[in-house]
Amino acid sequence: MKNRLISGIFFIILGLLIGLGPIILFPVCRVHTTIMKCFWTARTELGIGILTGIFGIFLIIFPSVQLRIGLSISLVLNGILGLLVPDILIGVCDGKHMSCRLLTLPALNILNMAVIIAAAVNGLSLYQTDKRNKEMKKRQVEP
Amino acid sequence: MKQPSFFLMRMSVCNLKRKIFRTVCLIFLVAVLGFTLFGGFILTSSLKNGMASMKNRLGADLMVVPKGYEKKTEGILLKGDPNYFYFNQSLVPKIAQAEGVLQVTGQFFLTSLSEDCCTVAVQLIGFNPDTDFVIQPWISKTYSGFVEDGQLIIGSDITPEKDNTLILFGKSYPVAAQLEKTATGLDYAVFMNMNTMQRLFFDAKKAGINFLAEQDPQKSVSTVLVKIDKNYDPKVVAQNIYSFVSDIEVIIPKIMLNSISNNLESLVVYIRILAFLLWFLSIVILTILFSVTIHERKKEFALLRVLGATRKKLIRIILTESLYVSLLGGIFGIILASMIVFPFSAYIGDRLQLPYLQPQLDVITDYLILSLFFTFITGPLSSVAFALKISRAETYITMRKGE
Numbered sequence: 001m002k003n004r005l006i007s008g009i010f011f012i013i014l015g016l017l018i019g020l021g022p023i024i025l026f027p028v029c030r031v032h033t034t035i036m037k038c039f040w041t042a043r044t045e046l047g048i049g050i051l052t053g054i055f056g057i058f059l060i061i062f063p064s065v066q067l068r069i070g071l072s073i074s075l076v077l078n079g080i081l082g083l084l085v086p087d088i089l090i091g092v093c094d095g096k097h098m099s100c101r102l103l104t105l106p107a108l109n110i111l112n113m114a115v116i117i118a119a120a121v122n123g124l125s126l127y128q129t130d131k132r133n134k135e136m137k138k139r140q141v142e143p
Numbered sequence: 144m145k146q147p148s149f150f151l152m153r154m155s156v157c158n159l160k161r162k163i164f165r166t167v168c169l170i171f172l173v174a175v176l177g178f179t180l181f182g183g184f185i186l187t188s189s190l191k192n193g194m195a196s197m198k199n200r201l202g203a204d205l206m207v208v209p210k211g212y213e214k215k216t217e218g219i220l221l222k223g224d225p226n227y228f229y230f231n232q233s234l235v236p237k238i239a240q241a242e243g244v245l246q247v248t249g250q251f252f253l254t255s256l257s258e259d260c261c262t263v264a265v266q267l268i269g270f271n272p273d274t275d276f277v278i279q280p281w282i283s284k285t286y287s288g289f290v291e292d293g294q295l296i297i298g299s300d301i302t303p304e305k306d307n308t309l310i311l312f313g314k315s316y317p318v319a320a321q322l323e324k325t326a327t328g329l330d331y332a333v334f335m336n337m338n339t340m341q342r343l344f345f346d347a348k349k350a351g352i353n354f355l356a357e358q359d360p361q362k363s364v365s366t367v368l369v370k371i372d373k374n375y376d377p378k379v380v381a382q383n384i385y386s387f388v389s390d391i392e393v394i395i396p397k398i399m400l401n402s403i404s405n406n407l408e409s410l411v412v413y414i415r416i417l418a419f420l421l422w423f424l425s426i427v428i429l430t431i432l433f434s435v436t437i438h439e440r441k442k443e444f445a446l447l448r449v450l451g452a453t454r455k456k457l458i459r460i461i462l463t464e465s466l467y468v469s470l471l472g473g474i475f476g477i478i479l480a481s482m483i484v485f486p487f488s489a490y491i492g493d494r495l496q497l498p499y500l501q502p503q504l505d506v507i508t509d510y511l512i513l514s515l516f517f518t519f520i521t522g523p524l525s526s527v528a529f530a531l532k533i534s535r536a537e538t539y540i541t542m543r544k545g546e
Contacts, residue, residue, distance in 0.1 A: 045284030092303040097331070102493055 004060055004068070007122050011056030011075060012116070018082055025119020026107040028100040029093055038092040038100035041085055045108060048082040052115060065130045067109075072123030079115035082108065084098050151456070152197065155463040162300040162436075167434060169522075173472025174479065176425040176519040184420040184510040185502070187411040189488065192506075193326035193498030194407055197221075198400055201327045202277035203368035204377050206394040207238055207384060213392045216366065217399060223300075223328030225254035225266040229363040234388050238367050243375035249364035250273040251340050253347070255311050255333070265301060266332040267311070269340025269360055274340050277368050278334055286320030293317065293342070296334040299324040309333065310340065312346040326498035337361075376484035407497060422517060429525035433465065433524035437529040455536035465522030472519030477511065 022028050022042035029038050036083040055075050060069055086092055086108045159166045160245045201220065209230040218224035232249065238245045251269035256474045270278045277302060282296050297307055308315045309400045316339070324330055335343070381393040437444075443456055452460075467472045485501070486493070492499030502510075510531060 062356060074230070096300040096302060096489065097493065102490040106490070110482050 003115070004063070007118075007124060008058075008060030011120060012053045013056075014111055014115050015049045015051070015053030015056055015117070018052055018108065018115070020047045021049075021107055021111065022046070022104050024087045027076075028104050029098055036093050036100075037090055038086075038098070038104065040103070041090045041092055041100070041108075044085045044090060045082060048085065050085065052078055052082070060112045065126050065133065069123050071132065072119045072126060073133060075119035076116050076123065079112045079119060082112035116138040144294040151459055152461055155460055155467055157432060158460070158464055159467060163435065166261055167433075169429065169468045170472040170475065172300040172428060172432075173469050173518055174476035176264055176421055176521060177473040177476025177514060178480045179418050179421045179476075180517055181477045181510060182484050185416045185480070185484045185507065186491070187414050188409060188502045188506060188510065189484075189492075189499050190407050190495075190497060192274055193492070194400075194404055195327045196405075196500050197327050197498045198397075198472050200281065200327055200329060200401070201396040203396065204249050204283070204368035204371040206217075207234075207388075207394060208365070208392050208394060209472075210390045210392050213394055215384055216394060217268055218328070219252070219332075220328050220396075221403070221498075223266065223331035225264045225331075227252045227254055227365060229365055230391065232362055232364050234391065235364060237388050238369065241380065241387050243370055243372050243380035243383055245372050246274070246276055246370040248276060248368050250366050250368065251337065251360045251363070251526040253340065253343060266328070266518070267340070267343065268332050268334050269337050269343075270334060276370055280287035281322060282320065282334070285322055288319065290319060290336050292336060292338040294319040294335070294339065296330045298330040298334075299319050300330040301333065312350050314346055321534075324500060326492065326500035339437075347422055359492060393470060403497065422521070425521055426525050428432075429465075429521060433526040434529050437461065437526070437533055441533065457534045458527075459531040461533070462523050463528055465526040466519065467522075469519050469522030472522075474513055476518065477514055 017025065019102050021037075021044050028042045029036055031039055040123050050077065055071050055078065062068060062071070062083070086105050095101065203495075206216060209228050212228045215224075215226045215228060218337045219226055221523065229251075235247060235249050238244065248271055250271075253269070254264045255267055267277075272279065278296075279290075282290065286296065293316060295311075295318050297303060297318050297320075299322055301309070301321075302308050303321070304315075307318050309318055310316075311333070316394040322330075322334075335359055344360050366470070369380070369384070371377060377395045377397065381395060384393050447457060447460075448454075488499070490500050501507075
């Protein structure tokens, strides 16, 4: 339960940072006359962040190890998507001194990398636990 | 019989795992140290690197600008704030006549429109390839060819269009080369020869831009860069120029940079003192923590002695534990520092408003090794005295203590 809680809360925090960061904490450029690329990146990251947070809540709620492995895989893929959005799929403004390039882009890269690494580690450790549990059950069944 | 060393390692790991909270606290403490050391090294090195680059790049010994434009020129050079100001080109030969002046070259400044190429306005600088001694040596580092009419050379912070062009005053110009980063305002400037500048100037006029007043690149210049004879003092030559020409301001870049350099030096010293103090503090705190934990584990060590562990082995167990703590903490702290100083380097430079240029990979590697060394030795240094003390304790007395 302790591990479930820690990992769940960790992903909820990361989800909040990814979702709300580009709007509040490390904001993208302000919208003046034209809407720039970074605005759409922030919108997409809001969705990705919410999804990461929801997966974090699911990690706390569901006790099944296999389900949590599945959630961890989803989190890895979600993190990859979160990384691709500001870097390749949508991008940020071209100007090297623009707020979105100076602050939002590196922050999103770090946060999404953290999601990928943490989810991968969580998934692998759950896989090991699941394997151990199965072996133990097997031993118990065998006379 | 000699025990294999992995047994000691395994034992140390088990000991650390057994008191996980204490171990995490110790690792965190060393991580803070690693973070400060490596982060501090990179920060100070980047500031020094930026300053050195700026000194190299400002090329000329003196800069002559119209009277009252000293601050604006500093803004262009140091912060990249685009600006324009002019005086009559007829003053250039007069400046060249001053005693101690070796070479002069004029530059013409213009600013782009914010909606043109780069979202914000950039500094456009026209130079004369025949007389220039500042821009061309710099350009030659990245571009070996001659800057043709209509071609642009852009600073490192300007992003060209996908087809390697730049749109200025509604027209597209090919980019011949991009200059290497200098940590000066010139990173956000576009360079061209005077013919291209002339073309741009008329394009701007055609577009109805009236900020250019009645100036013309053929009749006016924004600044005259002066190279002086090595035997002359820049201040004396500046006085000589003042006696020849009126309504001008002579800037001595070295003096302008000295004030920034002094501020920067003190900042570097503060950061290094802070890092050293933190290192010292970490050793003190770790020493206290190790003394408490080793004191707590006296009976455990006495039991190990009873089971046949030699004094040397006890010392090795304690030192291995502390080394693991330092190792993990150091690596964790350095990774954390790297996650901030490298991806956010542009942001840090922007916020500091100081020349900030990340050092080369070999310098970074040197600092990495140095930081790892300092963090790795912290743990063993803090625990070695207590390890020696506990190994010398009389086993029987230690076991019976408290009975």
